[in-house]
Amino acid sequence: MTNQTAVLDEVMELESPQEHCGPAILSGPSVAREAELPGWFHDQQRAAWAKFESFPFPNRKDQAWRFSSVEALDLSRYAQPARLTQFERDEILGRSVGLDAVAGRLIFADDQLVRRDPLSETLLKTGVLLMPLERALLEHEDLFRKHFMAQPAALGSAKFAALHEAFVNSGTFIYVPRGVEVELPIEIFHWLHGENAAVFPHTLLIADEFSKVTVIEHFRSAHPERSGFACGVNDLVAGNGAKINYICAQNWNEKALSIQINATTADRDASALSLNVHLGGAYSRFESLSRLTGEGARSDLLAVSVANGTQEFDARTLQDHVSPHTTSDLLYKNALTDRTRNTFGGLIRVEPHAHFTDAYQTVRNLLLSDDAEANSMPGLEILADNVKCSHGATSGQINEDEMFYLLARGIPLPIAKQLLIIGFLNEVVDRLQHPAITDLVRELIEDKFGPR
Amino acid sequence: MNRLSISNLRVSIAEQEIIRGLSLAVPKGEVHAIMGPNGSGKSTLAKVLAGHPDYKVTMGEVLMDGEDILGLAPDERARKGLFLAFQYPSEIPGVTIANFLRAAVQARLPEGEELEATDYYARLYEKMDLLEMDRSFTSRSVNEGFSGGEKKRNEILQLAMLEPKYAVLDETDSGLDIDALKVVANGVNSMRGPNRGILVITHYQRLLDYIVPDHVHVMVQGRIVRSGGKELALELEEKGYEGYDEVKDEVSEPAMV
Numbered sequence A: 001m002t003n004q005t006a007v008l009d010e011v012m013e014l015e016s017p018q019e020h021c022g023p024a025i026l027s028g029p030s031v032a033r034e035a036e037l038p039g040w041f042h043d044q045q046r047a048a049w050a051k052f053e054s055f056p057f058p059n060r061k062d063q064a065w066r067f068s069s070v071e072a073l074d075l076s077r078y079a080q081p082a083r084l085t086q087f088e089r090d091e092i093l094g095r096s097v098g099l100d101a102v103a104g105r106l107i108f109a110d111d112q113l114v115r116r117d118p119l120s121e122t123l124l125k126t127g128v129l130l131m132p133l134e135r136a137l138l139e140h141e142d143l144f145r146k147h148f149m150a151q152p153a154a155l156g157s158a159k160f161a162a163l164h165e166a167f168v169n170s171g172t173f174i175y176v177p178r179g180v181e182v183e184l185p186i187e188i189f190h191w192l193h194g195e196n197a198a199v200f201p202h203t204l205l206i207a208d209e210f211s212k213v214t215v216i217e218h219f220r221s222a223h224p225e226r227s228g229f230a231c232g233v234n235d236l237v238a239g240n241g242a243k244i245n246y247i248c249a250q251n252w253n254e255k256a257l258s259i260q261i262n263a264t265t266a267d268r269d270a271s272a273l274s275l276n277v278h279l280g281g282a283y284s285r286f287e288s289l290s291r292l293t294g295e296g297a298r299s300d301l302l303a304v305s306v307a308n309g310t311q312e313f314d315a316r317t318l319q320d321h322v323s324p325h326t327t328s329d330l331l332y333k334n335a336l337t338d339r340t341r342n343t344f345g346g347l348i349r350v351e352p353h354a355h356f357t358d359a360y361q362t363v364r365n366l367l368l369s370d371d372a373e374a375n376s377m378p379g380l381e382i383l384a385d386n387v388k389c390s391h392g393a394t395s396g397q398i399n400e401d402e403m404f405y406l407l408a409r410g411i412p413l414p415i416a417k418q419l420l421i422i423g424f425l426n427e428v429v430d431r432l433q434h435p436a437i438t439d440l441v442r443e444l445i446e447d448k449f450g451p452r
Numbered sequence B: 001m002n003r004l005s006i007s008n009l010r011v012s013i014a015e016q017e018i019i020r021g022l023s024l025a026v027p028k029g030e031v032h033a034i035m036g037p038n039g040s041g042k043s044t045l046a047k048v049l050a051g052h053p054d055y056k057v058t059m060g061e062v063l064m065d066g067e068d069i070l071g072l073a074p075d076e077r078a079r080k081g082l083f084l085a086f087q088y089p090s091e092i093p094g095v096t097i098a099n100f101l102r103a104a105v106q107a108r109l110p111e112g113e114e115l116e117a118t119d120y121y122a123r124l125y126e127k128m129d130l131l132e133m134d135r136s137f138t139s140r141s142v143n144e145g146f147s148g149g150e151k152k153r154n155e156i157l158q159l160a161m162l163e164p165k166y167a168v169l170d171e172t173d174s175g176l177d178i179d180a181l182k183v184v185a186n187g188v189n190s191m192r193g194p195n196r197g198i199l200v201i202t203h204y205q206r207l208l209d210y211i212v213p214d215h216v217h218v219m220v221q222g223r224i225v226r227s228g229g230k231e232l233a234l235e236l237e238e239k240g241y242e243g244y245d246e247v248k249d250e251v252s253e254p255a256m257v
């Protein structure tokens, strides 16, 4: 492994970056690539590109972009990535280490499918589908058209959702039929590889009635120093009584620009839980729309972030209660060091007729330096009766007594700090009832602090 | 040399002097008890020894085996062999006892040496058995949601795991019922030995029936006003601290200077 990496680095240095990528994304999707897709999708992509061009660039005066460093969104340097060599694909495959036991696995690098570990025969017989998006487009056109980007990008990034739609050419399609439980998680890797590469990851998850599935996505950079741009969209659909768990482990390098737009819908008695772990990126924006469309639906929105250096995390959420007797519970915890920034803008909206709703929103920021900045903008819009809602955002420092307790046991300051930060985040991570994933998430967070 | 020795210590917080010229020495191999009324400064003394940043030492010195420790950071003092069992142990949400103690034990290993997990857990379970603690405790967050008694047991578990040279136990008996008190005392007694000095701070004599001290000191208004053998504890139990009010007035004078 080590030797291979060394050789790879040498090869990279010999070639100029230009040879490593295709046309700039701002010049529009290339015709050659579109030719591989069906005509109706081609048309949809062209329309999306027109939308991208017509929508205004984000402005801080717009509430949806308030406190955001919109200047980080200059896309001029990013380009469609070049095809990976077999050697590069093998190298990435070797580094795609995640969970030990999975139901199936897809690995993408620069939006190219590097590996597909199919589902077991048993699962295939139950009718579960796990395939690249471009295949689903052909083979399951109805399902695809019904759910693909069916929810509006309502949290500010309509322009980037359009960009995604214009460029998306790979991703994951998962369908779990009625009553089927997929015990082990489905695992997806997205790697950024080439210098200034732009990728458009997409996961379309449809859990039919009374089915159950867990999906974990890893976002990683092959190279620690290369810049790259990821503009992803996920559609997560929980049918009546279905249960979905979605985990995102965002661990891009600290040069990456990342925009991720997720939409979850939970139908009658469905429950959807998402845990988003944000560790990487220079600027990383995460928009999460959770729609409770059926009576008795429940949504848990969990996120943690650890920022160091000059990283900026920007989260925008909407808990949209459409039906009565629905529950949503948001818990976001952020640890900020150095000169980092975190923005949270969240709205609980209880639509007319969505009576007997319970909606909670809690944001906690742990400020570990005087120069770190956290801005939280919680919001409520209640148009129904008999509603239980609470929201709160707080920022605080490490508790002195807790710190003294650890020091008094001989634990050195940096380790004590690390323990307290991880302890702070654990309240969120522990909500996920999945030991293997919890361990993996904890390891990622610990690794962020460097080797001990 | 082989002692924790405090001489002429003066400590204040928020311009108020709490420890007012206190001297005391705990040699290795001995157990000393400090008794005193509430507010006399016992916990302040304990926390100052451990290096709490809120308190200001204005005079005096504290030597551990001859080395002045007042200039050391709290974690350095602890690694050199000082231990404080807190009167009110902090709750540390999200940090399990196993991970917490592991970090503390790891911190005492030489640079570059990794803690051996199997040995660590074997030792941890052995000490937990001694303190009649259920093994499920290891995966609970430190002190979070613990009863008063569980917190105190957890302090003694740490004492047993970290094997300090000098241990200061601040009101380790408070919040314990008689059964828990015996278990905790048993744990402390198992730590007695020629290589360890122990300073037990208590408000009540009760604990000293089970942890029998070699010496007893009475602390009033930030000073040791009387020292004696273990009988002194019984005398205090009978008569209370009232007789020391006069002493209090006497000693408060020079502190005003």
Ligand SMILES: Nc1ncnc2c1ncn2[C@@H]1O[C@H](COP(=O)(O)OP(=O)(O)O)[C@@H](O)[C@H]1O
Pocket: B013, B014, B018, B036, B037, B038, B039, B040, B041, B042, B043, B044, B045, B054
């Ligand atoms: N952090 C603090 N801030 C202000 N006063 C304090 C603080 N800690 C202790 N004190 C004061 O110091 C005195 C001694 O307190 P303490 O050391 O806790 O006594 P004891 O443990 O003997 O009951 C009390 O009057 C108390 O109010």
Ligand SMILES: [Mg+2]
Pocket: B042, B043, B044, B087, B171
């Ligand atoms: Mg006290």
